[in-house]
Amino acid sequence: MFHALVAIKQVPDTTNIRIDPDTGNLVREGVPAIMNPYDAHALAAAVEWKHKLNGKVTVVSMGPPSFTSTIREAVELGADRGILISDRKFAGADTLATSYVLAEVIRAIHEEDPIDLIFFGKQAIDGDTAQVGPGVAVRLDFPVVTYAVNIRAVDLDDATLVVERRTERWTEVVETALPALLTCEKDIAEIPFAPLPDLIRSLRYEPEMWTMDGPIDFETDKIGVRGSPTIVYQMGTPPLPEPGEKINAREVGVDEALAFLFKKAEEAGALTTMVGGAA
Amino acid sequence: MTTRRFWVFIEQEEGQVHPVSWELLGVARRLASQVAEEAEAAGDEVVVEGVLLGQDVRGIAERAIGYGADRVYLMDDPVLASYRNCPYYLSIKAVAEKYAPEVFLIGATTLGRDLAGAIATALNTGLTADCTKLEMGEVKGADRKLLLATRPAFGGNIMATIVCRKHHPQMSSVRPRVFPAPAYDPEAEGEIVQEDVEITEEGARSCILEFIHAKEDTVDIEYSDVIVAGGRGLGGPEGFGIIKALADAMGGVVGASRPCVDAGWISYAHQVGQSGKTVRPKVYVAAGISGALQHKVGMQNSDFIIAINNDPNAPIFEVADVGIVGDLFEVIPAMIEEIKARKEARA
Numbered sequence: 001m002f003h004a005l006v007a008i009k010q011v012p013d014t015t016n017i018r019i020d021p022d023t024g025n026l027v028r029e030g031v032p033a034i035m036n037p038y039d040a041h042a043l044a045a046a047v048e049w050k051h052k053l054n055g056k057v058t059v060v061s062m063g064p065p066s067f068t069s070t071i072r073e074a075v076e077l078g079a080d081r082g083i084l085i086s087d088r089k090f091a092g093a094d095t096l097a098t099s100y101v102l103a104e105v106i107r108a109i110h111e112e113d114p115i116d117l118i119f120f121g122k123q124a125i126d127g128d129t130a131q132v133g134p135g136v137a138v139r140l141d142f143p144v145v146t147y148a149v150n151i152r153a154v155d156l157d158d159a160t161l162v163v164e165r166r167t168e169r170w171t172e173v174v175e176t177a178l179p180a181l182l183t184c185e186k187d188i189a190e191i192p193f194a195p196l197p198d199l200i201r202s203l204r205y206e207p208e209m210w211t212m213d214g215p216i217d218f219e220t221d222k223i224g225v226r227g228s229p230t231i232v233y234q235m236g237t238p239p240l241p242e243p244g245e246k247i248n249a250r251e252v253g254v255d256e257a258l259a260f261l262f263k264k265a266e267e268a269g270a271l272t273t274m275v276g277g278a279a
Numbered sequence: 280m281t282t283r284r285f286w287v288f289i290e291q292e293e294g295q296v297h298p299v300s301w302e303l304l305g306v307a308r309r310l311a312s313q314v315a316e317e318a319e320a321a322g323d324e325v326v327v328e329g330v331l332l333g334q335d336v337r338g339i340a341e342r343a344i345g346y347g348a349d350r351v352y353l354m355d356d357p358v359l360a361s362y363r364n365c366p367y368y369l370s371i372k373a374v375a376e377k378y379a380p381e382v383f384l385i386g387a388t389t390l391g392r393d394l395a396g397a398i399a400t401a402l403n404t405g406l407t408a409d410c411t412k413l414e415m416g417e418v419k420g421a422d423r424k425l426l427l428a429t430r431p432a433f434g435g436n437i438m439a440t441i442v443c444r445k446h447h448p449q450m451s452s453v454r455p456r457v458f459p460a461p462a463y464d465p466e467a468e469g470e471i472v473q474e475d476v477e478i479t480e481e482g483a484r485s486c487i488l489e490f491i492h493a494k495e496d497t498v499d500i501e502y503s504d505v506i507v508a509g510g511r512g513l514g515g516p517e518g519f520g521i522i523k524a525l526a527d528a529m530g531g532v533v534g535a536s537r538p539c540v541d542a543g544w545i546s547y548a549h550q551v552g553q554s555g556k557t558v559r560p561k562v563y564v565a566a567g568i569s570g571a572l573q574h575k576v577g578m579q580n581s582d583f584i585i586a587i588n589n590d591p592n593a594p595i596f597e598v599a600d601v602g603i604v605g606d607l608f609e610v611i612p613a614m615i616e617e618i619k620a621r622k623e624a625r626a
Contacts, residue, residue, distance in 0.1 A: 099400055126433070128554070129408040134364070134396035143484040144364050146393040162488070167389040169292060170492050176485035229405030229446035233418065233427065236438050238576070244584070246596055249605030254613045257603045261585060262617065264601045265562075270583035273504055273561040274529050275621040 002055025002156060004046035005109065006079065006119040007102055007136070008039040010063055010070040011126040035070045038121025038184060040077070045189035046119045047078035049154055056080045058115075060105055062090060062098065068207055076194045076202035083109075087211040089224050095127075097227035099135030101218060107140060108216045110179070116156060118181040122147055133183035143176045149187040154178075282324045285311045286380040286448065288371070289331040289343050289351070290390055292362060296339055298460060298502065299386030303453060304329065304347040305461035306413055307384055313415035314424050321423075326350060330374060332367055334360035337471065344469030347461050351469065352378070356476035361487055362390050366478045368397035374474050375402055375448065382426050383448035384413075386455060395452045405443035406450040411457055411576070418442055425449065435553050435572035454557040455501050457580070498532050498548050504561045505531025508551055508578070509539060512567020512588060512607060516544035521611050522566060528618045529562065534578075536568045552577035566607045570595025587611065 012031045035043075046057045059074040061067050062085040071082035085105055093101065109115065118140075120133035130146070137144035149171065150164040159178040164171050166185060182188075194202070212218060221227060245264065249257035265271040285307040290297040307327045318325045329348040331340050333355060340351040352374050358366050375383070375398070385395040387409050399406035412429035426449040429440045443449040500506055507526040509519055519533060526533050534556075535549040551558055553573040563581035568574060570586070570593055578584070579598045586599035587607045596602040603610055 094405060095396070096400060096403070096405060125554070127408075129396075129406075130392045131396035131399065131406055131408060134393060135400035137364075138368070138397045138400040144393075144397065145485070146364070147389055164491075170490045172487050173489040173491065174485055175488050180485075229403075230407060230441045230443045232439050233442040234440040235432075236440075238431070238435065238438050238572070244586070244596055244599040244602050246591070246599075246602035246604060248591065249603050249610055254605065254609050257605060257610065258613055258617050261601050261603060261614075262621075265583060265585075268583050268600060270562050273583075275618050275625065276530070 002049060002053035002117075002154070003113060003115050004050060004055060004057045004117050004119060005106060005115045006039070006043045006046045006057060006059045006074070007106075007133075008043060008059050008061045008070060008074055009036045009121075009124045010034070010061065010067045011036045011124055033066070033069070035073050036121050036124045036126075038123060038125075038186060040121075040191055041186045041188050042119040042121050042182070042184035043074055043077055043079065044191045045151060045184060046117070047192075048189050049117075049151065050078065050080075053154060053156065055116075058083065058109060058113075060085060060102065060109075062086070062093075062101055065209075071207040072202045072205050075205045076199050077191065078194070078198055082205065082207040083210055084207040085210045087213075089212050089220070092225035092228060093223065094228035094230045095129055095131040095135060096229055097223055099132050099139060100222045100227060102132065103136045103139035104216060104218055105210060106136065110140075114179070116159075116178050117154065117161065118142065118179070120181065120183040122183045122185055130183070133181060137181040140181070142179050142181045144181045144183070145174055145176055146183045148182040148184045151182075151188070280322050280324060282326060283311075283314060283318055284378060284380040284382075285325070285327045286375075286383040287327070287329050287348070288383070288385040288391065288394070289329045289339060290386050290388060291331070291333050291336055291339055292390070294333070294336060294339070296342070297386055297388055297390075297455070299388060299391070299453070299455040300329075300343070301346040301460045301463075302455065302458045303384045303386060304343065306453065306458050307382070308347045308461065310382060310413060310415050310426070317423055328352065328378075328380070330354075330371060332359045332370060340471045342463075344471075345463045345465055345467050347464075347467070349469050351471050352474050353471055354474050354476050358476060358478055358480055358483060362394075363483055363485055363487070364393055364397055365485065366483045367394055368401055369478050369482070370476055371398050372401045373477060380448040383450045385450070385452050387452040388455065391452055395450065399450050402448065404446040404448060404450060405441075406452065407441040407443070408452050410451045410453050411438075412440075413451060413453070418444070420444075426451065431553060431576050435576035456557050456559045459559075500532050500534050500549060500551065500558055501556050503532040503558075505529045505564075506534040506551070506558055506560045506562075506578075506581075507531055507564040507566065508534030508536065508549075508568060509545075509566050510536040510568030510574075511538045512569075513539065513544070514567075518567070519545055521608065525564065525566075525611050525615055528615045531560070531562070534558065534563075536571070536574050565595050565599070566611060568595050569593045570598065
């Protein structure tokens with residue numbers, strides 16, 4: 001039976017982030033929390049293959065208890081089992097400490113119920129690092145395929161996977177051994193409407209909570225702040241750029257505005273570039 | 280005496296070097312110079328070194344020396360002919376363990392991101408993604424300068440400076456075009472050190488069956504001299520017609536802000552900003568783009584920025600060298616005419 005594991009993260013919807021103009025601080029109140037969009041598409045792909053191969057999908061997420069809502073959303077979308085890895089001691093983890101905890105959890109699941117394929121989103125929209133997926137793959141010693149856009153074939157008998165990955169230069173068709181780990185672009189699958197039984201099940205679903213108290217042990221010097229080689233040394237707002245020169249075409253007319261523009265371009269040495277290109 | 284090594288991953292595919300590799304050699308040289316005094320006092324040596332993997336790529340190692348590498352570690356083997364995560368990260372892990380670099384910079388390309396996270400984990404060290412500022416600086420409690428890696432967080436609203444205090448190498452990824460490329464010096468001298476490749480084809484665990492080259496829409500906005508970018512102010516996908524016309528008139532390419540891409544008006548390849556490409560063209564035109572922070576962090580290093588927007592208070596004007604308040608559908612056609620007229624006058 002096909003067993004897919006999907007790692008999901010709850011993120012603030014960064015398109016809605018505001019800065020308090022008086023304090024310069026991030027306004028967290030009222031920012032909706034969503035499932036990281038790439039993770040949602042990765043989950044949709046896992047569920048698609050669960051149906052094709054008559055399998056099951058386990059989701060794991062690491063974060064505070066409020067992440068329960070995102071696990072429920074995953075169940076609504078077709079996950080069979082949800083695990084929330086949550087403990088104050090995990091807080092402050094950088095990507096290295098995060099990949100350690102996730103890898104330990106996934107390893108434990110894999111030992112009890114072997115996993116064929118692990119799905120990650122290509123990156124989380126709140127950090128954009130794209131580091132945790134490859135990091136977990138290294139720790140588990142699974143081959144990793146990043147930027148996956150299309151799973152062509154999963155062969156459980158041969159333990160192989162054929163997947164397309166899209167890089168900046170081309171699309172590669174890669175064959176890799178299973179078990180493997182994918183990090184997924186949105187193209188990997190469309191997010192389907194949840195079937196009613198899944199929707200109903202999700203409402204009452206309580207994720208399993210994995211903490212420092214069990215069911216598995218974590219090395220305390222590899223988790224949280226202690227396990228994180230990087231620390232935030234300073235935070236600041238970006239330096240204010242020098243204000244540019246502005247001209248109002250509605251007041252002076254388009255011709256004068258353009259005359260001003262071309263004069264400034266000439267002074268800045270940019271005019272040749274502007275008028276030097278192919279006609 | 281110890282040797283303080285500043286490493287750069289030299290990215291190549293099919294013998295073509297990604298220019299971010301040269302940009303990072305420039306950064307590494309600057310970082311090395313920032314510790315020169317400290318190193319001299321301690322009797323230490325400071326070197327900039329490249330790490331190059333591939334097949335038949337010795338010529339690239341020679342070029343890396345011209346861009347500032349004192350030494351290039353070359354792993355040249357059929358198993359490394361095309362980039363694959365496993366053979367690459369394991370090979371680099373081996374040389375990194377052998378030479379213990381202090382700093383290791385990798386381009387934040389699709390290839391570099393795939394690789395960097397694996398290397399950092401394998402070496403049990405810290406990695407800061409997408410840095411926009413890198414300095415060697417004094418940090419309280421550290422006996423020598425550390426890498427201060429600054430990156431935008433929360434969509435560019437906050438700049439966070441990250442240090443990796445006790446683990447080595449201190450790793451950072453940097454997007455293309457965040458830093459300028461250094462000048463090429465054909466007279467520069469350096470050493471190429473051939474390293475053994477231990478990994479075999481069986482250990483690679485994956486193979487590439489096929490490369491599919493995209494047929495259309497393969498715009499490369501990162502290295503264009505002129506970008507004309509459109510935003511929500513275009514009103515719809517058809518608005519990109521006028522943007523394209525201006526780009527053509529100037530021999531440039533079309534860029535876009537995130538809302539246009541999210542709305543499906545234009546493909547992601549055109550997206551400029553924190554979630555798209557970082558660019559630094561000679562001329563950047565922002566038309567109908569309000570100038571959200573996440574957009575500005577991706578284009579504010581452009582040499583000359585022209586903003587055209589109806590709203591006199593649009594934040595894009597804060598980074599523009601020249602801002603024109605007005606209707607882009609009036610301003611741009613007139614601008615195209617003016618450019619054509621000036622071109623004819625020159626011819």
